[in-house]
Amino acid sequence: MSKVLLNIDGSEVEASEGMTVLEAAQTIGIKIPTLCHHELLEPYGGCRVCTVEAETNGRTKLVVACVYPVEQDLVIRTRSEKVDRIRKMIIQLLMSRAPESEKLIEMAEEYGADKDRFEKEASFCIHCGLCVRYCAEVKKLSAVGFINRGAKREINFIPEIAAQECWDCKECFPLCPTSALQAAYGFTEALTSSSPPFESKAVE
Amino acid sequence: MSRIETPAALEELRKDILSKRDPDKRTITLCSGSACHATGSNLVAASIEEEIQKQGLSDKVDFRKTGCHGFCERGPIIVIHPEEICYLQIQPEDVPEIFSETIKENRIIERLLYTDPGTEEEIRNESDIPFYKNQQRLIFGSNINIDPKNIEDYFALGGYAALAKAISQMTPEEVLEEVNKANLRGRGGGGFPAGRKWEGSRNAPDDIKYVIVNADEGDPGAYMDRSILEGNPHSVLEGLAIGAYTIGAHEGYIYVRQEYPLAVENVHIAIQQAEERGLLGENILGTGFDFTVKVHQGAGAFVCGESSALMTALEGKAGEPRPKYIRSNIKGLWDRPTVLNNVETWANVPLIINKGADWFTQMGTEGSKGTKIFSLVGKIVNTGLVEVPMGMTLSDVIYKIGGGIPGGKKFKAVQTGGPSGGCLPEDKLDLEVGFDELTRAGSMMGSGGMIAMDEDTCMVDVARYFLDFLTDESCGKCVPCREGVRQMLKILTDITEGKGQEGDMELLEELSEVAKEAALCALGQTAPNPFLSTLEYFRDEYEAHINEKRCPSLYCKELIAFYIDPEKCSACMSCLKKCPSDAIIGAKKTIHVIDQEKCTKCNTCFEVCPTRFRAVQKISGEPVPPPIPEEERIIAKKGSKE
Numbered sequence: 001m002s003k004v005l006l007n008i009d010g011s012e013v014e015a016s017e018g019m020t021v022l023e024a025a026q027t028i029g030i031k032i033p034t035l036c037h038h039e040l041l042e043p044y045g046g047c048r049v050c051t052v053e054a055e056t057n058g059r060t061k062l063v064v065a066c067v068y069p070v071e072q073d074l075v076i077r078t079r080s081e082k083v084d085r086i087r088k089m090i091i092q093l094l095m096s097r098a099p100e101s102e103k104l105i106e107m108a109e110e111y112g113a114d115k116d117r118f119e120k121e122a123s124f125c126i127h128c129g130l131c132v133r134y135c136a137e138v139k140k141l142s143a144v145g146f147i148n149r150g151a152k153r154e155i156n157f158i159p160e161i162a163a164q165e166c167w168d169c170k171e172c173f174p175l176c177p178t179s180a181l182q183a184a185y186g187f188t189e190a191l192t193s194s195s196p197p198f199e200s201k202a203v204e
Numbered sequence: 205m206s207r208i209e210t211p212a213a214l215e216e217l218r219k220d221i222l223s224k225r226d227p228d229k230r231t232i233t234l235c236s237g238s239a240c241h242a243t244g245s246n247l248v249a250a251s252i253e254e255e256i257q258k259q260g261l262s263d264k265v266d267f268r269k270t271g272c273h274g275f276c277e278r279g280p281i282i283v284i285h286p287e288e289i290c291y292l293q294i295q296p297e298d299v300p301e302i303f304s305e306t307i308k309e310n311r312i313i314e315r316l317l318y319t320d321p322g323t324e325e326e327i328r329n330e331s332d333i334p335f336y337k338n339q340q341r342l343i344f345g346s347n348i349n350i351d352p353k354n355i356e357d358y359f360a361l362g363g364y365a366a367l368a369k370a371i372s373q374m375t376p377e378e379v380l381e382e383v384n385k386a387n388l389r390g391r392g393g394g395g396f397p398a399g400r401k402w403e404g405s406r407n408a409p410d411d412i413k414y415v416i417v418n419a420d421e422g423d424p425g426a427y428m429d430r431s432i433l434e435g436n437p438h439s440v441l442e443g444l445a446i447g448a449y450t451i452g453a454h455e456g457y458i459y460v461r462q463e464y465p466l467a468v469e470n471v472h473i474a475i476q477q478a479e480e481r482g483l484l485g486e487n488i489l490g491t492g493f494d495f496t497v498k499v500h501q502g503a504g505a506f507v508c509g510e511s512s513a514l515m516t517a518l519e520g521k522a523g524e525p526r527p528k529y530i531r532s533n534i535k536g537l538w539d540r541p542t543v544l545n546n547v548e549t550w551a552n553v554p555l556i557i558n559k560g561a562d563w564f565t566q567m568g569t570e571g572s573k574g575t576k577i578f579s580l581v582g583k584i585v586n587t588g589l590v591e592v593p594m595g596m597t598l599s600d601v602i603y604k605i606g607g608g609i610p611g612g613k614k615f616k617a618v619q620t621g622g623p624s625g626g627c628l629p630e631d632k633l634d635l636e637v638g639f640d641e642l643t644r645a646g647s648m649m650g651s652g653g654m655i656a657m658d659e660d661t662c663m664v665d666v667a668r669y670f671l672d673f674l675t676d677e678s679c680g681k682c683v684p685c686r687e688g689v690r691q692m693l694k695i696l697t698d699i700t701e702g703k704g705q706e707g708d709m710e711l712l713e714e715l716s717e718v719a720k721e722a723a724l725c726a727l728g729q730t731a732p733n734p735f736l737s738t739l740e741y742f743r744d745e746y747e748a749h750i751n752e753k754r755c756p757s758l759y760c761k762e763l764i765a766f767y768i769d770p771e772k773c774s775a776c777m778s779c780l781k782k783c784p785s786d787a788i789i790g791a792k793k794t795i796h797v798i799d800q801e802k803c804t805k806c807n808t809c810f811e812v813c814p815t816r817f818r819a820v821q822k823i824s825g826e827p828v829p830p831p832i833p834e835e836e837r838i839i840a841k842k843g844s845k846e
Contacts, residue, residue, distance in 0.1 A: 047683055126683075129681075
């Protein structure tokens with residue numbers, strides 16, 4: 001694979017074609033924050049905290065590092081006033097949903113985010129989709145999925161699949177940056193095992 | 205039906221169809237588009253068919269159910285040829301009279317004609333009605349002469365001649381050059397040059413490529429794409445086939461909303477008829493060009509109008525935008541080069557090939573050529589679909605074609621571009637319609653929604669309305685849209701309910717920046733536009749709501765109150781009887797008073813108070829005057845108070 005040269009935060013980086021900016025930054029130890037990224041999974045571009053400034057041919061735009069492919073002579077700035085402002089707002093928005101998430105609290109400190117900027121409406125899930133995508137892409141099971149859309153979107157285990165597959169797996173649990181996944185799982189477990197009439201219907 | 209084997213045979217067929225049609229034969233055309241269907245055109249059609257049967261006129265009178273004529277405000281519409289007598293708002297009861305008077309006796313029924321509100325003059329011909337006279341109906345004009353379920357009507361107007369010309373006389377490069385020269389820009393929202401999009405796909409090395417019609421029209425109040433697909437589906441198929449030939453695609457899709465049943469039906473019929481005639485399928489017109497089209501019905505998500513979400517949905521997955529930085533004309537449907545254009549864009553293609561880019565570019569502004577169809581709705585006299593040359597001023601569209609604002613109200617703003625567009629105030633009415641012109645003014649062309657708003661419209665509430673729509677339609681994938689736009693909606697709702705605080709506008713601006721700069725797709729990136737454009741042009745309204753708890757348009761329920769001016773009330777009982785919540789206290793000869801606790805601010809008393817009294821007052825931002833003491837409420841003599 002051919003090599004391209006780009007510049008990240010003032011350092012020259014040699015990367016292979018097809019790499020993302022995030023991967024290229026990792027090779028020289030530059031940390032770009034992420035919430036929905038996982039190296040085993042397809043880039044998702046959902047949380048947008050990895051937003052960086054990308055300059056090509058003298059034009060600067062904001063892109064997400066987890067998706068944007070490296071190109072020759074690309075100039076990346078992983079921190080700038082604007083980038084930080086956007087990350088800060090994203091963290092504030094998510095903290096209204098998952099105020100207890102340790103990862104978010106840590107990021108809030110780094111970016112000076114006001115944890116109470118928005119009214120708390122804790123749904124715990126921040127819709128990073130790690131569990132959903134891990135189950136679909138790595139385990140090929142799709143035992144957990146999204147239902148509904150927009151602000152009403154939730155993760156949900158599919159009882160019929162979960163009852164067969166999840167008991168011994170639970171590989172998605174450590175991926176969850178909040179407590180939402182285990183709560184959703186607990187709910188499904190309650191539905192499918194401790195309630196006999198439902199179980200007989202759900203697991204045929 | 206036999207296959208048409210060569211381009212020459214197509215021309216022969218056209219001549220043959222025309223020779224069998226007597227231009228002097230009485231023909232009744234009835235608008236049967238969705239809007240007229242809603243006002244009963246199917247019942248009118250049944251009466252016409254019945255009358256033809258009853259009077260044994262089937263040899264003498266042709267009857268054609270056509271697509272949308274555009275003047276939806278006055279539907280159902282009948283046009284009687286060859287005289288082109290146009291009757292409006294036809295009900296089944298009118299049909300026998302139309303036959304006995306006009307069809308048999310050649311007498312005009314004046315009450316069914318259009319009356320010019322200015323001159324009081326009755327207008328006989330459809331094309332002379334000011335609504336039509338000021339339009340330039342290149343794309344939409346054929347609708348009135350076509351039964352969309354009969355391909356021969358399209359042939360009669362020269363249909364498929366452009367496809368024949370393209371595939372038999374032109375190389376793909378020549379077609380591309382013509383489209384590039386015409387500077388045809390996408391009518392779906394972005395205004396991206398179609399030729400450049402096609403060129404990218406054409407040059408991509410893949411041997412499998414696709415073309416797609418985006419018929420996922422979803423802007424509130426917009427129905428131009430629907431009406432083209434319903435009324436003239438072959439024009440879209442012909443354009444699509446020309447595009448496929450140009451880029452080297454052999455498969456095409458029409459992504460159409462399932463909420464458009466008539467469009468779905470007519471496009472299916474059109475594909476079947478085009479296949480039977482050899483205009484779709486293998487070896488089209490004997491030229492060796494193969495092209496098939498499939499219809500895919502969308503399940504109703506607004507975001508699927510976004511190109512990458514549409515393609516994801518077409519692949520059978522949940523319709524969410526893809527986070528990709530490679531354009532879909534290089535890597536689109538199933539990662540193949542894919543050209544996606546909207547319905548109106550495709551319908552322009554046959555015209556450009558038939559008449560040439562030089563003709564096409566005669567119309568328009570510097571950067572926007574040809575015509576554009578707008579769905580003119582809201583507080584406007586003539587609601588309907590209008591097609592105007594690019595470069596016509598907003599003022600001409602609203603006043604000359606739209607007939608202005610009804611009820612003697614004052615114009616306040618025009619919203620263009622759908623939920624992602626913006627609101628333009630009166631001093632922007634001289635703006636010429638065009639992609640760049642509207643964008644520079646803070647709005648956008650979008651797919652052609654145009655909503656007129658009068659002085660009673662609260663601009664803060666308008667922003668709230670569109671953000672409510674977008675919050676509901678957000679797919680939920682990225683944070684700036686799912687969470688950011690949701691917070692914007694909460695703040696705007698608070699402002700309209702009198703709970704606005706200092707700093708709200710600044711917070712809304714911060715959230716707007718994050719959505720605009722960091723959202724994944726165009727839906728999220730443009731979602732702040734309704735707020736940003738109303739803030740730019742109507743900042744005083746935001747300030748009044750937040751600082752004075754006053755709605756200057758007297759619209760926001762939480763900020764207004766109704767009260768009856770005791771000096772003006774004549775105790776006529778009108779409001780008292782009509783109040784649905786029994787909030788009005790009074791009696792005959794006793795001045796009426798509104799119980800503020802019970803009042804639901806439904807506006808009924810305000811509307812029913814006779815104009816000679818105008819006693820009911822709507823107020824905002826000021827305290828309600830105390831009710832007059834009970835002993836002073838008696839009116840001693842009629843008409844005079846003591």
